[in-house]
Amino acid sequence: MTEPKIQLDRGDSRVTHATGLGGTIRAFFNRVKAGDLGSLPVVVGLAIIWSVFTALNPIFLSPNNLVNLLFDCSTVGIIALGIVCVLMLGEIDLSVGSMSGVGSAMVGVLWVGQGVPLPVAIGVALGLGALIGAAYATLRNRLGMPSFVSTLSGLLALLGLQLYMLGSTGSINLPYGSGFVNFGQLLMMPAWLSYALALVPGVVMVASGLRTNARRRAANLSAGSSGGLLLKAAITTAVLVAVVAYLNLGRGLPWMFGLFVGLVVVMDYALTRTQWGRSMKAVGGNAEAARRAGINVRRIYISAFMLCSMFAALGGVMSSARLASASQQAGTGDVNLNAIAAAVIGGTSLFGGRGSAWAALLGIIVIQSIANGLTLLNLSSSLRYMITGGVLAIAVIVDSLARQSRQSHGRA
Amino acid sequence: MAHRPTGRTPRGEVLLSLRGISKNFGAVSALTGIDLDVHAGEVVALVGDNGAGKSTLVKVLAGVHQPTSGTITFQGRPVTMASPSAALDLGIATVFQDLALCENLDVVANIFLGQELNPLRLDEVAMEVRAWTLLHELAARIPSVREPIASLSGGQRQTVAIARSLLMDPRIIMLDEPTAALGVAQTAEVLNLVERVREKGLGVIMISHNMEDVRAVADRIVVLRLGRNNGVFTPDASNQELVGAITGATDNAVSRREGRIQAGRAQAEDAL
Ligand SMILES: Nc1ncnc2c1ncn2[C@@H]1O[C@H](COP(=O)(O)OP(=O)(O)OP(=O)(O)O)[C@@H](O)[C@H]1O
Ligand SMILES: [Mg+2]
Numbered sequence: 001m002t003e004p005k006i007q008l009d010r011g012d013s014r015v016t017h018a019t020g021l022g023g024t025i026r027a028f029f030n031r032v033k034a035g036d037l038g039s040l041p042v043v044v045g046l047a048i049i050w051s052v053f054t055a056l057n058p059i060f061l062s063p064n065n066l067v068n069l070l071f072d073c074s075t076v077g078i079i080a081l082g083i084v085c086v087l088m089l090g091e092i093d094l095s096v097g098s099m100s101g102v103g104s105a106m107v108g109v110l111w112v113g114q115g116v117p118l119p120v121a122i123g124v125a126l127g128l129g130a131l132i133g134a135a136y137a138t139l140r141n142r143l144g145m146p147s148f149v150s151t152l153s154g155l156l157a158l159l160g161l162q163l164y165m166l167g168s169t170g171s172i173n174l175p176y177g178s179g180f181v182n183f184g185q186l187l188m189m190p191a192w193l194s195y196a197l198a199l200v201p202g203v204v205m206v207a208s209g210l211r212t213n214a215r216r217r218a219a220n221l222s223a224g225s226s227g228g229l230l231l232k233a234a235i236t237t238a239v240l241v242a243v244v245a246y247l248n249l250g251r252g253l254p255w256m257f258g259l260f261v262g263l264v265v266v267m268d269y270a271l272t273r274t275q276w277g278r279s280m281k282a283v284g285g286n287a288e289a290a291r292r293a294g295i296n297v298r299r300i301y302i303s304a305f306m307l308c309s310m311f312a313a314l315g316g317v318m319s320s321a322r323l324a325s326a327s328q329q330a331g332t333g334d335v336n337l338n339a340i341a342a343a344v345i346g347g348t349s350l351f352g353g354r355g356s357a358w359a360a361l362l363g364i365i366v367i368q369s370i371a372n373g374l375t376l377l378n379l380s381s382s383l384r385y386m387i388t389g390g391v392l393a394i395a396v397i398v399d400s401l402a403r404q405s406r407q408s409h410g411r412a
Numbered sequence: 413m414a415h416r417p418t419g420r421t422p423r424g425e426v427l428l429s430l431r432g433i434s435k436n437f438g439a440v441s442a443l444t445g446i447d448l449d450v451h452a453g454e455v456v457a458l459v460g461d462n463g464a465g466k467s468t469l470v471k472v473l474a475g476v477h478q479p480t481s482g483t484i485t486f487q488g489r490p491v492t493m494a495s496p497s498a499a500l501d502l503g504i505a506t507v508f509q510d511l512a513l514c515e516n517l518d519v520v521a522n523i524f525l526g527q528e529l530n531p532l533r534l535d536e537v538a539m540e541v542r543a544w545t546l547l548h549e550l551a552a553r554i555p556s557v558r559e560p561i562a563s564l565s566g567g568q569r570q571t572v573a574i575a576r577s578l579l580m581d582p583r584i585i586m587l588d589e590p591t592a593a594l595g596v597a598q599t600a601e602v603l604n605l606v607e608r609v610r611e612k613g614l615g616v617i618m619i620s621h622n623m624e625d626v627r628a629v630a631d632r633i634v635v636l637r638l639g640r641n642n643g644v645f646t647p648d649a650s651n652q653e654l655v656g657a658i659t660g661a662t663d664n665a666v667s668r669r670e671g672r673i674q675a676g677r678a679q680a681e682d683a684l
């Protein structure tokens with residue numbers, strides 16, 4: 001009889017390992033206690049916010065109001081996705097609001113004003129975003145200018161550019177009935193497609209999970225329990241199908257939200273499964289260590305700032321479709337802060353090195369739920385600003401506390 | 413690893429050669445006119461007091477600092493290490509005194525940082541297996557490679573840093589106080605490792621304050637003092653000579669004790 005071979009990663013008897021279903025659940029609670037909160041605070045916060053608003057005005061939870069909410073989430077959510085990239089490096093971009101304003105003005109001026117084809121106009125907006133982002137990164141790399149300062153001056157300069165482009169009229173209306181405006185206001189996925197998409201995450205989870213487990217067993221590594229995997233996938237699928245079914249009671253699932261979620265999925269893959277994403281986390285955690293490991297730190301900064309400004313420009317383009325106009329107000333007011341707040345509320349640390357693309361999605365749903373709920377209650381924007389500011393403060397406090405707890409539990 | 417020179421240097425031949433390396437930090441001259449040769453299959457110990465410039469020299473060779481003057485020749489060709497990645501590409505791997513790990517990443521991610529397998533679709537399983545293999549070679553006591561570095565002890569972190577330097581099959585390994593935080597078994601394992609690496613014909617530069625460790629593995633002991641070369645010794649040099657070269661003083665507690673011991677021995681011989 002031969003001894004069962006000890007798995008490579010189970011040599012140390014001091015470590016308790018999660019086994020089976022119960023273990024998976026226990027491990028989750030232990031992680032939370034150690035300050036590795038993940039998306040738990042957001043989900044809890046969201047549940048509270050939704051309960052309060054539903055109690056105050058039942059319309060809040062009506063399918064069509066939620067569909068509206070998703071439309072509103074998409075534009076600022078795309079901007080927040082870029083913010084996640086720069087926050088990951090411990091940097092900030094305060095000019096995303098103005099950049100989105102320039103993006104929307106670009107569509108108005110080029111497409112409606114000059115008759116340039118729409119894709120070209122959007123391309124120019126994105127290209128300008130890439131240029132601006134590269135400029136911020138270069139200022140940081142070559143001159144050591146803190147991004148906080150360079151993007152603050154960018155905020156003003158880009159706002160000036162936006163006002164200059166729109167000229168004396170101040171706003172350009174986009175043609176109602178055009179595919180572009182329909183995309184921003186009306187277009188819904190067919191019901192069958194939305195249901196099919198709701199099934200995809202669960203299927204992918206099970207398929208890739210089983211494959212990874214098999215590979216790990218073959219390589220003599222411990223593998224997660226199939227029960228836990230199936231449970232997670234089942235819960236995810238059930239939740240998603242329920243959400244889609246509920247939305248289909250109203251107008252359905254907006255294509256624009258689909259675009260946003262698609263971008264989130266792509267960014268999540270890039271951040272967690274590629275060398276680039278690994279380098280981003282490393283630079284955010286310890287830039288000098290990353291440099292000594294041979295990572296081209298400057299290039300990482302350039303890529304992050306370029307992505308951030310490009311997402312901001314794209315968000316602006318989408319908001320022009322949503323509003324059917326490119327105006328001087330686009331991107332001003334609370335857009336900037338909402339995008340940053342969304343990334344932080346979703347769980348991206350201001351201190352760098354931690355965050356995920358899903359933070360943008362979760363965070364923007366929280367922010368827009370508050371805005372939407374307060375509008376339903378007929379509260380003025382003055383109160384809305386105060387409450388959003390308060391929520392941002394709470395999110396930052398949670399971030400700081402979780403960081404302290406992580407440090408004392410050795411999870412950095 | 414784009415333009416790594418091909419072919420191994422036969423053992424015994426000069427692998428790396430420094431001539432007149434100086435490094436100034438503002439008004440401080442951390443290094444002045446340093447000469448150093450490392451042969452293939454040779455362990456060079458770099459010793460000196462705190463602030464003697466050992467780590468600075470290692471960082472110059474690792475591409476972290478640029479020398480103010482002097483030339484570096486690697487495998488017979490003059491080279492400039494403009495960045496750490498240039499040094500890594502040449503095959504110079506370094507374990508830094510401050511380890512230079514990313515605390516927010518886990519052990520596997522740190523070992524493979526900048527060298528990930530399959531950049532567009534990270535191969536986590538293969539990386540984890542390789543990480544465990546490297547760690548087992550070092551007799552590492554690491555509970556889990558999927559925990560962030562922040563949760564590891566000082567010695568465990570040091571082991572991770574050493575494992576990382578072995579990953580890419582380097583030509584020269586530089587270890588800056590690699591055993592400072594290690595336990596008995598792990599220190600022995602690192603010294604074993606240094607010997608194994610030498611057997612493979614690699615060059616090793618090891619910095620240590622522990623003369624026992626230095627004598628155990630070094631082929632040559634190079635002493636730095638106040639940023640200058642202060643003698644080259646063989647491992648059988650007496651403690652007195654070494655301490656004298658390191659501190660620059662011939663009269664100190666160590667040499668007096670050595671003197672007493674020798675005097676005692678002489679007396680004992682006389683008595684016989
Ligand atoms: N980045 C830096 N900027 C300015 N001075 C520096 C820098 N790095 C090192 N020095 C100076 O260079 C000198 C040599 O430092 P170094 O770290 O090389 O010493 P060391 O021999 O490694 O000492 P130890 O045994 O304590 O590790 C010291 O006087 C130090 O103050
Ligand atoms: Mg040192």
